[in-house]
Amino acid sequence: MSYPHIDPVIFRLGPFAVRWYGMMYLLGFLAAYLIINYLARYRRLDLSSEKVADLLFYCVIGVIAGGRLGYVLFYDPGFYLQHPLQAFAVWQGGMSFHGGLLGVIVAALWWCRRTGIDSLLLGDILVTAATIGLGLGRIGNFINGELWGRVTTLPWGMVFPGAGPLPRHPSQLYEAFFEGIVLFLLLWLLHVRQVAKGVPLFTFLAGYGALRFMLELVREPDAHIGLFWSSVSMGQMLSLPMVMVGLAGILYCRRRGLGR
Template sequence: MTYPQIDPVIFQIGPLAIRWYGLMYLLGFVAAYYLIRHLCRWRRLPLEDAGVSDLLFYCVLGVILGGRLGYVLFYDLSYYLEHPLQILAVWQGGMSFHGGLSGVVVFASIFCLRKKLPLLLTADVLVTAATIGLGLGRLGNFINGELWGRVTDAPWGMVFPGAGPLPRHPSQLYEAGLEGGVLFALLYLFHRRRLSPGVPFFSFCLLYGVFRFAVEFVREPDAHIGFLWGAATMGQLLSLPMVLIGLIGLGWVLLGRGRE
Protein backbone atom coordinates (compact mmCIF):
# COMPACT_ATOMS: atom_id res chain seq x y z
CA MET A 1 0.00 0.00 0.00
CA THR A 2 1.08 3.57 -0.61
CA TYR A 3 1.91 5.57 2.48
CA PRO A 4 -0.20 8.75 2.41
CA GLN A 5 2.20 11.65 2.30
CA ILE A 6 0.48 13.95 4.81
CA ASP A 7 2.34 17.11 5.71
CA PRO A 8 2.92 16.98 9.51
CA VAL A 9 2.36 20.76 9.55
CA ILE A 10 -1.30 21.71 9.07
CA PHE A 11 -0.47 25.36 8.46
CA GLN A 12 2.25 27.81 9.40
CA ILE A 13 2.19 31.53 10.10
CA GLY A 14 5.74 32.85 10.30
CA PRO A 15 7.60 30.83 12.96
CA LEU A 16 4.33 29.45 14.38
CA ALA A 17 3.56 25.98 13.02
CA ILE A 18 0.40 24.04 13.85
CA ARG A 19 1.17 20.33 13.60
CA TRP A 20 -1.11 17.32 13.37
CA TYR A 21 0.65 15.64 16.30
CA GLY A 22 0.03 18.59 18.60
CA LEU A 23 -3.57 18.79 17.40
CA MET A 24 -4.06 15.13 18.27
CA TYR A 25 -2.91 15.80 21.84
CA LEU A 26 -5.24 18.80 22.08
CA LEU A 27 -8.21 16.82 20.77
CA GLY A 28 -7.38 14.01 23.18
CA PHE A 29 -7.45 16.32 26.20
CA VAL A 30 -10.67 18.03 25.07
CA ALA A 31 -12.38 14.67 24.49
CA ALA A 32 -11.10 13.44 27.86
CA TYR A 33 -12.64 16.45 29.61
CA TYR A 34 -16.12 15.82 28.22
CA LEU A 35 -15.92 12.06 28.69
CA ILE A 36 -14.80 12.46 32.31
CA ARG A 37 -17.78 14.77 32.92
CA HIS A 38 -20.12 12.22 31.38
CA LEU A 39 -18.70 9.27 33.32
CA CYS A 40 -18.72 11.21 36.59
CA ARG A 41 -22.46 11.64 36.24
CA TRP A 42 -23.03 8.06 35.12
CA ARG A 43 -20.92 6.49 37.87
CA ARG A 44 -21.97 9.05 40.50
CA LEU A 45 -18.44 10.29 41.09
CA PRO A 46 -18.83 13.47 43.20
CA LEU A 47 -16.87 15.85 40.98
CA GLU A 48 -18.21 19.11 39.58
CA ASP A 49 -17.14 20.60 36.23
CA ALA A 50 -14.52 22.81 37.89
CA GLY A 51 -13.17 19.76 39.67
CA VAL A 52 -12.91 17.92 36.34
CA SER A 53 -10.73 20.74 35.01
CA ASP A 54 -8.52 20.56 38.09
CA LEU A 55 -8.24 16.78 37.84
CA LEU A 56 -7.33 17.00 34.16
CA PHE A 57 -4.65 19.57 35.00
CA TYR A 58 -3.12 17.17 37.51
CA CYS A 59 -3.19 14.42 34.89
CA VAL A 60 -1.51 16.62 32.28
CA LEU A 61 1.30 17.28 34.76
CA GLY A 62 1.58 13.57 35.39
CA VAL A 63 1.73 12.78 31.67
CA ILE A 64 4.44 15.37 30.96
CA LEU A 65 6.64 14.83 34.01
CA GLY A 66 6.17 11.08 34.24
CA GLY A 67 6.42 10.55 30.49
CA ARG A 68 9.65 12.50 30.25
CA LEU A 69 11.21 10.94 33.33
CA GLY A 70 10.19 7.48 32.13
CA TYR A 71 11.84 8.07 28.76
CA VAL A 72 15.03 9.29 30.41
CA LEU A 73 15.21 6.30 32.77
CA PHE A 74 14.03 3.53 30.46
CA TYR A 75 15.19 4.52 26.99
CA ASP A 76 18.32 6.71 27.04
CA LEU A 77 19.69 7.10 30.59
CA SER A 78 23.37 7.14 29.60
CA TYR A 79 22.83 10.04 27.18
CA TYR A 80 20.94 12.16 29.70
CA LEU A 81 23.51 11.50 32.42
CA GLU A 82 26.06 13.06 30.09
CA HIS A 83 23.69 15.86 28.97
CA PRO A 84 21.43 16.53 31.99
CA LEU A 85 20.09 19.83 30.63
CA GLN A 86 18.59 17.95 27.69
CA ILE A 87 16.12 16.36 30.11
CA LEU A 88 14.22 19.66 29.99
CA ALA A 89 14.09 19.73 26.17
CA VAL A 90 10.70 18.02 25.91
CA TRP A 91 9.99 19.84 22.63
CA GLN A 92 12.62 17.65 20.98
CA GLY A 93 10.52 14.54 21.66
CA GLY A 94 11.05 11.58 23.92
CA MET A 95 8.09 10.53 26.05
CA SER A 96 7.33 7.14 27.59
CA PHE A 97 3.76 5.88 27.89
CA HIS A 98 4.60 3.71 30.89
CA GLY A 99 6.28 6.65 32.60
CA GLY A 100 3.33 8.88 31.77
CA LEU A 101 0.89 6.35 33.23
CA SER A 102 2.95 6.18 36.43
CA GLY A 103 2.96 9.97 36.61
CA VAL A 104 -0.81 10.14 36.22
CA VAL A 105 -1.28 7.52 38.94
CA VAL A 106 0.83 9.59 41.35
CA PHE A 107 -0.71 12.99 40.58
CA ALA A 108 -4.28 11.69 40.34
CA SER A 109 -3.84 9.90 43.68
CA ILE A 110 -2.71 13.17 45.27
CA PHE A 111 -5.78 14.90 43.83
CA CYS A 112 -8.10 12.16 45.09
CA LEU A 113 -6.65 12.30 48.58
CA ARG A 114 -7.01 16.09 48.68
CA LYS A 115 -10.61 15.98 47.43
CA LYS A 116 -11.50 12.74 49.27
CA LEU A 117 -12.52 10.98 46.05
CA PRO A 118 -12.68 7.18 45.70
CA LEU A 119 -9.38 6.11 44.16
CA LEU A 120 -10.52 3.11 42.13
CA LEU A 121 -13.61 4.74 40.67
CA THR A 122 -11.62 7.83 39.71
CA ALA A 123 -8.99 5.62 38.10
CA ASP A 124 -11.73 3.81 36.15
CA VAL A 125 -12.93 7.10 34.71
CA LEU A 126 -9.46 8.37 33.87
CA VAL A 127 -8.20 5.31 32.00
CA THR A 128 -11.38 5.19 29.93
CA ALA A 129 -10.91 8.83 28.92
CA ALA A 130 -7.21 8.18 28.23
CA THR A 131 -7.96 5.63 25.49
CA ILE A 132 -9.13 8.39 23.15
CA GLY A 133 -5.85 10.24 23.54
CA LEU A 134 -3.92 7.01 23.02
CA GLY A 135 -5.67 6.32 19.75
CA LEU A 136 -5.26 9.88 18.49
CA GLY A 137 -1.61 9.95 19.55
CA ARG A 138 -0.87 6.85 17.46
CA LEU A 139 -2.58 8.47 14.48
CA GLY A 140 -0.25 11.42 15.03
CA ASN A 141 2.72 9.03 14.96
CA PHE A 142 1.43 7.63 11.67
CA ILE A 143 1.05 11.07 10.10
CA ASN A 144 4.58 11.96 11.25
CA GLY A 145 5.88 8.75 9.68
CA GLU A 146 7.54 7.64 12.92
CA LEU A 147 7.53 4.54 15.15
CA TRP A 148 6.96 2.36 12.10
CA GLY A 149 6.83 -1.42 12.08
CA ARG A 150 9.20 -4.12 10.93
CA VAL A 151 9.68 -5.18 7.32
CA THR A 152 6.80 -7.26 5.99
CA ASP A 153 5.51 -8.83 2.79
CA ALA A 154 1.88 -8.37 3.86
CA PRO A 155 -0.26 -6.63 1.21
CA TRP A 156 -0.92 -3.71 3.58
CA GLY A 157 2.77 -3.03 4.21
CA MET A 158 3.86 0.57 3.59
CA VAL A 159 7.13 2.21 2.61
CA PHE A 160 7.70 4.92 5.20
CA PRO A 161 9.91 7.93 4.39
CA GLY A 162 13.22 7.54 6.16
CA ALA A 163 12.68 3.83 6.88
CA GLY A 164 14.34 2.43 3.77
CA PRO A 165 12.88 1.05 0.53
CA LEU A 166 11.11 -2.01 1.99
CA PRO A 167 7.44 -2.10 3.05
CA ARG A 168 6.79 -2.19 6.77
CA HIS A 169 3.91 -2.89 9.13
CA PRO A 170 1.87 0.26 9.86
CA SER A 171 2.15 -0.64 13.54
CA GLN A 172 0.97 2.83 14.56
CA LEU A 173 -2.46 1.99 13.11
CA TYR A 174 -2.51 -1.38 14.90
CA GLU A 175 -1.90 0.40 18.19
CA ALA A 176 -4.44 3.12 17.41
CA GLY A 177 -7.10 0.49 16.81
CA LEU A 178 -6.27 -1.70 19.82
CA GLU A 179 -5.17 0.84 22.45
CA GLY A 180 -7.69 3.42 21.29
CA GLY A 181 -10.77 1.89 19.68
CA VAL A 182 -10.97 -1.58 21.23
CA LEU A 183 -9.96 -0.49 24.73
CA PHE A 184 -12.40 2.43 24.71
CA ALA A 185 -15.31 0.24 23.59
CA LEU A 186 -14.64 -2.40 26.24
CA LEU A 187 -14.06 0.01 29.13
CA TYR A 188 -17.09 2.10 28.24
CA LEU A 189 -19.18 -1.07 28.17
CA PHE A 190 -17.93 -1.93 31.67
CA HIS A 191 -19.08 1.48 32.86
CA ARG A 192 -22.49 1.07 31.25
CA ARG A 193 -22.89 -2.23 33.06
CA ARG A 194 -21.82 -0.57 36.30
CA LEU A 195 -19.21 -3.16 37.09
CA SER A 196 -17.45 -2.93 40.41
CA PRO A 197 -14.97 -0.04 40.85
CA GLY A 198 -11.54 -1.19 39.76
CA VAL A 199 -12.68 -3.47 36.93
CA PRO A 200 -12.14 -0.87 34.16
CA PHE A 201 -8.80 0.26 35.59
CA PHE A 202 -7.31 -3.19 36.05
CA SER A 203 -8.78 -4.32 32.72
CA PHE A 204 -7.00 -1.38 31.12
CA CYS A 205 -3.69 -2.42 32.68
CA LEU A 206 -4.14 -6.03 31.55
CA LEU A 207 -5.37 -5.36 28.02
CA TYR A 208 -3.02 -2.49 27.24
CA GLY A 209 -0.12 -4.65 28.38
CA VAL A 210 -1.28 -7.56 26.20
CA PHE A 211 -1.95 -5.36 23.16
CA ARG A 212 1.34 -3.51 23.44
CA PHE A 213 3.28 -6.74 24.00
CA ALA A 214 1.71 -8.29 20.90
CA VAL A 215 2.21 -5.28 18.60
CA GLU A 216 5.86 -5.05 19.64
CA PHE A 217 6.45 -8.25 17.66
CA VAL A 218 5.84 -6.27 14.44
CA ARG A 219 7.07 -2.84 15.60
CA GLU A 220 10.63 -1.80 14.89
CA PRO A 221 12.51 -1.44 18.20
CA ASP A 222 14.20 1.83 19.06
CA ALA A 223 17.41 2.05 17.06
CA HIS A 224 19.58 3.08 20.04
CA ILE A 225 18.23 0.20 22.18
CA GLY A 226 17.42 -2.64 19.79
CA PHE A 227 16.47 -6.00 21.23
CA LEU A 228 17.07 -6.90 24.86
CA TRP A 229 16.96 -10.19 26.76
CA GLY A 230 15.58 -13.05 24.69
CA ALA A 231 14.98 -10.73 21.71
CA ALA A 232 12.39 -8.81 23.74
CA THR A 233 11.91 -5.08 23.26
CA MET A 234 11.84 -2.42 25.95
CA GLY A 235 8.13 -1.93 25.28
CA GLN A 236 7.47 -5.60 25.98
CA LEU A 237 9.48 -5.64 29.20
CA LEU A 238 7.65 -2.54 30.47
CA SER A 239 4.28 -4.04 29.56
CA LEU A 240 4.75 -7.24 31.56
CA PRO A 241 4.27 -5.51 34.96
CA MET A 242 1.03 -3.99 33.63
CA VAL A 243 -0.27 -7.45 32.72
CA LEU A 244 0.65 -8.75 36.17
CA ILE A 245 -0.97 -5.78 37.95
CA GLY A 246 -4.09 -6.20 35.83
CA LEU A 247 -4.43 -9.89 36.60
CA ILE A 248 -3.86 -9.50 40.33
CA GLY A 249 -6.13 -6.45 40.54
CA LEU A 250 -8.98 -8.11 38.64
CA GLY A 251 -8.73 -11.18 40.82
CA TRP A 252 -8.92 -9.04 43.94
CA VAL A 253 -11.85 -6.96 42.71
CA LEU A 254 -13.93 -9.74 41.16
CA LEU A 255 -13.39 -12.34 43.85
CA GLY A 256 -13.52 -9.98 46.79
CA ARG A 257 -15.98 -7.28 45.78
CA GLY A 258 -18.30 -8.39 42.98
CA ARG A 259 -20.66 -5.83 41.45
CA GLU A 260 -21.90 -2.46 42.63
Protein backbone atom coordinates in the same frame (compact mmCIF):
# COMPACT_ATOMS: atom_id res chain seq x y z
CA MET B 1 0.18 0.49 -0.10
CA SER B 2 1.52 4.00 -0.48
CA TYR B 3 2.30 6.05 2.60
CA PRO B 4 0.05 9.15 2.32
CA HIS B 5 2.79 11.72 3.16
CA ILE B 6 0.56 14.04 5.20
CA ASP B 7 2.23 17.34 6.10
CA PRO B 8 2.77 17.17 9.89
CA VAL B 9 2.17 20.95 10.06
CA ILE B 10 -1.49 21.97 9.75
CA PHE B 11 -0.73 25.66 9.27
CA ARG B 12 1.81 28.32 10.20
CA LEU B 13 1.45 31.78 11.67
CA GLY B 14 4.87 33.36 11.22
CA PRO B 15 7.32 31.35 13.34
CA PHE B 16 4.45 29.52 15.06
CA ALA B 17 3.44 26.15 13.61
CA VAL B 18 0.36 24.12 14.53
CA ARG B 19 1.15 20.44 14.12
CA TRP B 20 -1.11 17.44 13.78
CA TYR B 21 0.66 15.68 16.67
CA GLY B 22 -0.06 18.55 19.05
CA MET B 23 -3.61 18.74 17.73
CA MET B 24 -4.07 15.05 18.60
CA TYR B 25 -3.04 15.79 22.18
CA LEU B 26 -5.51 18.67 22.31
CA LEU B 27 -8.34 16.56 20.91
CA GLY B 28 -7.45 13.75 23.31
CA PHE B 29 -7.74 16.01 26.36
CA LEU B 30 -10.98 17.52 25.04
CA ALA B 31 -12.44 14.02 24.58
CA ALA B 32 -11.22 13.09 28.06
CA TYR B 33 -12.97 16.12 29.56
CA LEU B 34 -16.28 15.18 27.95
CA ILE B 35 -16.02 11.47 28.80
CA ILE B 36 -15.01 12.10 32.41
CA ASN B 37 -17.95 14.44 32.89
CA TYR B 38 -20.37 11.90 31.40
CA LEU B 39 -19.04 8.85 33.28
CA ALA B 40 -18.88 10.77 36.56
CA ARG B 41 -22.63 11.35 36.31
CA TYR B 42 -23.24 7.78 35.14
CA ARG B 43 -21.21 6.26 38.01
CA ARG B 44 -22.60 8.80 40.51
CA LEU B 45 -19.22 10.30 41.33
CA ASP B 46 -19.31 13.81 42.76
CA LEU B 47 -17.31 15.62 40.08
CA SER B 48 -18.29 19.07 38.89
CA SER B 49 -17.04 20.41 35.58
CA GLU B 50 -14.68 22.69 37.51
CA LYS B 51 -13.22 19.71 39.37
CA VAL B 52 -12.76 17.82 36.10
CA ALA B 53 -10.86 20.75 34.60
CA ASP B 54 -8.70 20.93 37.74
CA LEU B 55 -8.06 17.18 37.59
CA LEU B 56 -7.05 17.32 33.93
CA PHE B 57 -4.57 20.10 34.70
CA TYR B 58 -2.76 17.83 37.14
CA CYS B 59 -2.98 14.90 34.73
CA VAL B 60 -1.39 16.98 31.96
CA ILE B 61 1.51 17.77 34.29
CA GLY B 62 1.74 14.08 35.19
CA VAL B 63 1.76 13.00 31.54
CA ILE B 64 4.49 15.44 30.54
CA ALA B 65 6.72 15.03 33.59
CA GLY B 66 6.24 11.26 33.85
CA GLY B 67 6.47 10.67 30.12
CA ARG B 68 9.72 12.59 29.81
CA LEU B 69 11.27 11.10 32.96
CA GLY B 70 10.25 7.63 31.80
CA TYR B 71 11.94 8.15 28.44
CA VAL B 72 15.10 9.40 30.13
CA LEU B 73 15.26 6.45 32.55
CA PHE B 74 13.96 3.64 30.37
CA TYR B 75 15.11 4.44 26.85
CA ASP B 76 18.34 6.47 26.90
CA PRO B 77 19.78 6.87 30.43
CA GLY B 78 23.39 6.84 29.20
CA PHE B 79 22.91 9.86 26.96
CA TYR B 80 21.13 11.90 29.62
CA LEU B 81 23.73 11.08 32.25
CA GLN B 82 26.26 12.73 29.96
CA HIS B 83 23.89 15.57 28.95
CA PRO B 84 21.57 16.08 31.98
CA LEU B 85 20.19 19.42 30.78
CA GLN B 86 18.85 17.72 27.64
CA ALA B 87 16.34 15.90 29.86
CA PHE B 88 14.35 19.14 29.99
CA ALA B 89 14.28 19.57 26.19
CA VAL B 90 10.84 18.03 25.73
CA TRP B 91 10.35 19.95 22.49
CA GLN B 92 13.00 17.72 20.89
CA GLY B 93 10.78 14.65 21.37
CA GLY B 94 11.17 11.58 23.51
CA MET B 95 8.20 10.55 25.66
CA SER B 96 7.41 7.21 27.28
CA PHE B 97 3.84 5.94 27.63
CA HIS B 98 4.73 3.86 30.68
CA GLY B 99 6.40 6.85 32.34
CA GLY B 100 3.41 9.03 31.47
CA LEU B 101 1.08 6.44 33.01
CA LEU B 102 3.04 6.45 36.26
CA GLY B 103 3.00 10.26 36.22
CA VAL B 104 -0.78 10.34 35.83
CA ILE B 105 -1.23 7.77 38.61
CA VAL B 106 0.84 9.87 41.02
CA ALA B 107 -0.96 13.09 40.01
CA ALA B 108 -4.43 11.51 40.26
CA LEU B 109 -3.73 9.90 43.65
CA TRP B 110 -2.47 13.21 45.01
CA TRP B 111 -5.55 14.99 43.65
CA CYS B 112 -7.89 12.35 45.15
CA ARG B 113 -6.22 12.69 48.53
CA ARG B 114 -6.63 16.46 48.38
CA THR B 115 -10.29 16.35 47.32
CA GLY B 116 -11.49 13.17 49.06
CA ILE B 117 -12.66 11.59 45.77
CA ASP B 118 -12.79 7.77 45.55
CA SER B 119 -9.50 6.92 43.81
CA LEU B 120 -10.57 3.52 42.44
CA LEU B 121 -13.75 4.83 40.89
CA LEU B 122 -11.94 7.84 39.50
CA GLY B 123 -9.30 5.51 38.09
CA ASP B 124 -12.03 3.55 36.28
CA ILE B 125 -13.20 6.74 34.62
CA LEU B 126 -9.75 8.15 33.84
CA VAL B 127 -8.45 5.08 32.01
CA THR B 128 -11.61 4.90 29.91
CA ALA B 129 -11.19 8.51 28.86
CA ALA B 130 -7.45 8.02 28.23
CA THR B 131 -7.96 5.41 25.51
CA ILE B 132 -9.23 8.04 23.06
CA GLY B 133 -6.07 10.08 23.55
CA LEU B 134 -3.93 6.98 23.11
CA GLY B 135 -5.55 6.20 19.78
CA LEU B 136 -5.25 9.80 18.57
CA GLY B 137 -1.62 9.92 19.66
CA ARG B 138 -0.79 6.89 17.51
CA ILE B 139 -2.50 8.55 14.54
CA GLY B 140 -0.21 11.51 15.21
CA ASN B 141 2.78 9.16 15.12
CA PHE B 142 1.57 7.83 11.77
CA ILE B 143 1.23 11.33 10.31
CA ASN B 144 4.74 12.14 11.54
CA GLY B 145 6.03 8.97 9.86
CA GLU B 146 7.62 7.74 13.11
CA LEU B 147 7.53 4.60 15.27
CA TRP B 148 6.93 2.44 12.20
CA GLY B 149 6.71 -1.33 12.17
CA ARG B 150 9.05 -4.07 11.08
CA VAL B 151 9.56 -5.13 7.48
CA THR B 152 6.64 -7.10 6.05
CA THR B 153 5.49 -8.72 2.81
CA LEU B 154 1.81 -8.17 3.60
CA PRO B 155 -0.10 -6.17 0.98
CA TRP B 156 -0.77 -3.25 3.33
CA GLY B 157 2.91 -2.75 4.14
CA MET B 158 4.09 0.85 3.65
CA VAL B 159 7.43 2.42 2.77
CA PHE B 160 7.94 5.08 5.43
CA PRO B 161 10.21 8.06 4.80
CA GLY B 162 13.53 7.53 6.54
CA ALA B 163 12.87 3.83 7.16
CA GLY B 164 14.57 2.42 4.09
CA PRO B 165 13.15 1.08 0.82
CA LEU B 166 11.27 -1.94 2.19
CA PRO B 167 7.56 -1.94 3.15
CA ARG B 168 6.81 -2.04 6.86
CA HIS B 169 3.85 -2.68 9.12
CA PRO B 170 1.85 0.50 9.78
CA SER B 171 2.05 -0.47 13.45
CA GLN B 172 0.91 3.00 14.55
CA LEU B 173 -2.50 2.28 13.01
CA TYR B 174 -2.64 -1.16 14.63
CA GLU B 175 -2.03 0.49 18.01
CA ALA B 176 -4.55 3.26 17.32
CA PHE B 177 -7.21 0.62 16.61
CA PHE B 178 -6.52 -1.88 19.39
CA GLU B 179 -5.22 0.39 22.18
CA GLY B 180 -7.67 3.15 21.29
CA ILE B 181 -10.96 1.90 19.83
CA VAL B 182 -11.05 -1.72 21.03
CA LEU B 183 -9.89 -0.95 24.55
CA PHE B 184 -12.31 1.98 24.83
CA LEU B 185 -15.27 -0.20 23.81
CA LEU B 186 -14.26 -2.91 26.28
CA LEU B 187 -13.99 -0.46 29.18
CA TRP B 188 -17.22 1.27 28.20
CA LEU B 189 -19.01 -2.09 28.29
CA LEU B 190 -17.70 -2.70 31.81
CA HIS B 191 -19.16 0.64 32.92
CA VAL B 192 -22.51 -0.23 31.30
CA ARG B 193 -22.53 -3.55 33.15
CA GLN B 194 -21.68 -1.67 36.37
CA VAL B 195 -18.95 -4.04 37.42
CA ALA B 196 -17.24 -3.68 40.79
CA LYS B 197 -15.21 -0.50 41.04
CA GLY B 198 -11.57 -0.97 40.17
CA VAL B 199 -12.30 -3.61 37.54
CA PRO B 200 -12.19 -1.20 34.56
CA LEU B 201 -8.97 0.33 35.89
CA PHE B 202 -7.18 -2.98 36.23
CA THR B 203 -8.70 -4.28 33.01
CA PHE B 204 -7.08 -1.31 31.28
CA LEU B 205 -3.70 -2.15 32.80
CA ALA B 206 -3.94 -5.82 31.82
CA GLY B 207 -5.51 -5.12 28.43
CA TYR B 208 -3.13 -2.38 27.36
CA GLY B 209 -0.13 -4.34 28.61
CA ALA B 210 -1.17 -7.47 26.69
CA LEU B 211 -2.02 -5.56 23.50
CA ARG B 212 1.20 -3.54 23.62
CA PHE B 213 3.23 -6.71 24.23
CA MET B 214 1.73 -8.39 21.15
CA LEU B 215 1.92 -5.33 18.91
CA GLU B 216 5.58 -4.87 19.78
CA LEU B 217 6.17 -8.06 17.79
CA VAL B 218 5.51 -6.09 14.58
CA ARG B 219 6.92 -2.73 15.73
CA GLU B 220 10.50 -1.80 14.93
CA PRO B 221 12.49 -1.65 18.19
CA ASP B 222 14.36 1.53 19.08
CA ALA B 223 17.58 1.60 17.08
CA HIS B 224 19.75 2.63 20.04
CA ILE B 225 18.31 -0.13 22.27
CA GLY B 226 17.43 -3.02 19.98
CA LEU B 227 16.13 -6.25 21.49
CA PHE B 228 17.08 -7.82 24.79
CA TRP B 229 18.20 -11.42 24.44
CA SER B 230 17.59 -10.96 20.69
CA SER B 231 13.83 -11.26 21.16
CA VAL B 232 12.28 -8.88 23.74
CA SER B 233 11.83 -5.11 23.28
CA MET B 234 11.89 -2.46 25.98
CA GLY B 235 8.15 -1.88 25.38
CA GLN B 236 7.45 -5.54 26.09
CA MET B 237 9.53 -5.51 29.26
CA LEU B 238 7.64 -2.48 30.56
CA SER B 239 4.25 -3.95 29.58
CA LEU B 240 4.59 -7.27 31.40
CA PRO B 241 4.31 -5.70 34.90
CA MET B 242 1.14 -3.93 33.71
CA VAL B 243 -0.42 -7.29 32.80
CA MET B 244 0.50 -8.86 36.14
CA VAL B 245 -0.71 -5.88 38.21
CA GLY B 246 -3.89 -5.70 36.13
CA LEU B 247 -4.79 -9.37 36.54
CA ALA B 248 -4.04 -9.31 40.26
CA GLY B 249 -6.16 -6.15 40.65
CA ILE B 250 -9.13 -7.63 38.79
CA LEU B 251 -9.09 -10.72 41.05
CA TYR B 252 -8.81 -8.54 44.14
CA CYS B 253 -11.73 -6.28 43.17
CA ARG B 254 -13.97 -9.18 42.21
CA ARG B 255 -13.25 -11.20 45.33
CA ARG B 256 -13.70 -8.24 47.64
CA GLY B 257 -16.93 -7.32 45.83
CA LEU B 258 -16.10 -3.62 46.01
CA GLY B 259 -19.08 -1.30 45.71
CA ARG B 260 -20.26 -0.26 42.27
